[in-house]
Amino acid sequence: MSSSFSVWTTALLTLGVYSFLIGYNPVFAIVEHLFVGIGAGYMAAIGLQNIVKQGFTPLTNGNAWLVVPIALGIMIYARYSRPVAWLSRYPIAIVVAVGSALTISGTIQAQFIAQIQDTIVPLTSFSNIVLVVGTATTIWYFYFGTLKSKAAQQSYEWISVAARATMMMAFGAGYTGILAGNIARMVGIIRQLFGEWLHFIK
Amino acid sequence: MTAQPAKPQHWRRIIHLLVFLSMLIPLLRPLGIPIPIGETSRAVYDYIQALGPADVLLVSSNFSVPQAPECLPQMTCVTLHALSRGAKIVVIASSADGARYATTVTELAVDEGARYGTDIVLLGFLPGEEAGVSAFLADVHRTFATDQEGTPLANLPLMQTVHTGSDFKGVSVTTASANDMDFWPRQLQKYGAALIMASQASSWPKLQPYLRSGQVTAGLNGQRDAAEYELLLHRPASSVAAMDATSGAYLLIVALVVASNVAYFVFERRKGR
Numbered sequence: 347m348s349s350s351f352s353v354w355t356t357a358l359l360t361l362g363v364y365s366f367l368i369g370y371n372p373v374f375a376i377v378e379h380l381f382v383g384i385g386a387g388y389m390a391a392i393g394l395q396n397i398v399k400q401g402f403t404p405l406t407n408g409n410a411w412l413v414v415p416i417a418l419g420i421m422i423y424a425r426y427s428r429p430v431a432w433l434s435r436y437p438i439a440i441v442v443a444v445g446s447a448l449t450i451s452g453t454i455q456a457q458f459i460a461q462i463q464d465t466i467v468p469l470t471s472f473s474n475i476v477l478v479v480g481t482a483t484t485i486w487y488f489y490f491g492t493l494k495s496k497a498a499q500q501s502y503e504w505i506s507v508a509a510r511a512t513m514m515m516a517f518g519a520g521y522t523g524i525l526a527g528n529i530a531r532m533v534g535i536i537r538q539l540f541g542e543w544l545h546f547i548k
Numbered sequence: 549m550t551a552q553p554a555k556p557q558h559w560r561r562i563i564h565l566l567v568f569l570s571m572l573i574p575l576l577r578p579l580g581i582p583i584p585i586g587e588t589s590r591a592v593y594d595y596i597q598a599l600g601p602a603d604v605l606l607v608s609s610n611f612s613v614p615q616a617p618e619c620l621p622q623m624t625c626v627t628l629h630a631l632s633r634g635a636k637i638v639v640i641a642s643s644a645d646g647a648r649y650a651t652t653v654t655e656l657a658v659d660e661g662a663r664y665g666t667d668i669v670l671l672g673f674l675p676g677e678e679a680g681v682s683a684f685l686a687d688v689h690r691t692f693a694t695d696q697e698g699t700p701l702a703n704l705p706l707m708q709t710v711h712t713g714s715d716f717k718g719v720s721v722t723t724a725s726a727n728d729m730d731f732w733p734r735q736l737q738k739y740g741a742a743l744i745m746a747s748q749a750s751s752w753p754k755l756q757p758y759l760r761s762g763q764v765t766a767g768l769n770g771q772r773d774a775a776e777y778e779l780l781l782h783r784p785a786s787s788v789a790a791m792d793a794t795s796g797a798y799l800l801i802v803a804l805v806v807a808s809n810v811a812y813f814v815f816e817r818r819k820g821r
Contacts, residue, residue: 367561367564388644388645389644392644392647392673393644393675395673396673396675399672399693399694399698400675400691400692400693403693403694404693407693441679444679445678445679448678448679448682448735449678449731449734452731452734452735452737453734455737456730456733456734456737456763457730457734460733460761460763461757461761463761464757464760464761464762516753519753520750520753522749523748523749523750523751523752523753523770524749524750525801526749526750526770526771526772526794526798527615527618527748527749527750527770529571529794529797529798530617530618530748530749530770530771530790530794531614531615531617531618532567532568532571532797533571533575533617533771533790533793533794533797534616534617534786534790536568536571536572536575536793537575537786537789537790537793540572540575540576541575546576547575547576
């Protein structure tokens with residue numbers, strides 16, 4: 347068994363989290379609060395370090411223009427005081443505008459043209475057929491799937507079926523990935539408990 | 549007196565226990581299930597293998613504690629492999645949580661013989677997600693005046709050769725965020741650097757369109773590809789050790805899915821009668 351304080355702390359906190367399996371209990375509550383507290387503290391420390399490193403230090407070294415982003419950052423906190431709350435709209439508007447501009451300019455090539463180009467492929471392999479049919483039917487399902495006429499709905503029923511099958515396959519693949527991730531996590535925890543802590547695993 | 553069927557919550561606990569045992573037993577007594585090398589890990593390996601001493605690779609981390617068992621080995625393998633080829637590494641983290649793993653990997657590289665400042669530099673946390681990455685690629689020195697420890701970039705020899713995104717031969721992003729998969733191709737496209745993305749298994753489907761279109765050169769999928777990469781490097785570590793347990797759990801889950809479906813159809817038929 348390990349004699350390391352950090353290994354013992356990790357192991358006991360892990361067991362505390364898993365105690366939830368027998369129901370919500372005081373040990374779990376302590377670990378839960380610790381986790382939230384430490385997480386918030388860590389994020390606050392990183393954020394503060396970042397402001398000092400990328401804001402105040404260069405500012406004191408003569409980069410006077412940094413007054414503008416620092417002032418905009420402080421203006422966000424105006425939300426907490428009703429009379430000056432309107433001030434917070436300016437930094438938020440700038441963040442949204444810059445974010446949109448950055449996204450839109452690159453999206454046209456990266457997410458539209460390149461992706462559409464890659465979907466226009468010859469139907470010479472099973473994989474290409476699945477790609478083209480799956481993409482086309484799924485787009486159809488969302489854009490034209492709500493036809494008002496009953497007759498039209500029935501005529502295109504096969505497209506809806508193909509689209510739903512494609513989506514189910516995609517969701518299935520996503521679920522498998524989530525499962526794989528959770529298993530990897532659990533294996534890591536078991537190795538930590540039975541390996542680093544109890545030394546049962548070599 | 550007839551036996552009472554187990555209550556649903558009891559079944560749930562039995563399944564929890566079975567899943568736990570399916571992972572624990574292979575860890576205690578390894579089964580040695582072979583791990584064949586797949587195309588995806590081979591593609592990343594081949595790309596890194598082709599790097600040389602004149603190339604600089606940007607390594608970015610954006611994952612947290614829960615994703616570390618999958619993502620940390622991926623990032624470690626790519627970084628150490630690139631260093632072994634003589635390539636230079638600049639490490640950043642595009643999330644606060646990722647910063648600790650960027651530090652871990654940099655320290656490991658230095659422990660393995662990489663010279664800090666010449667072979668590898670840790671710039672640290674880059675806030676702002678897409679806006680931050682965009683600013684960084686446009687002007688590295690304006691975004692980071694110092695490295696993570698506060699050393700001015702002017703004092704780090706490696707950073708004299710890196711000014712914009714065009715100075716990177718490639719970018720390796722290890723991420724648990726689906727946003728990264730959208731904005732890295734978007735922001736990197738004008739600089740011409742190759743993009744390697746390593747992700748947790750749950751984000752892998754999201755990466756597929758970019759891999760297919762070639763916008764992402766190659767990618768690593770979860771623990772499985774990390775294990776394959778460890779084998780390609782002849783450095784079996786945590787991912788290889790975990791694969792038997794992972795396979796044990798997969799087998800059990802497949803068996804449970806089959807059993808549940810059989811039970812469903814059998815009971816539904818009985819109900820129908």
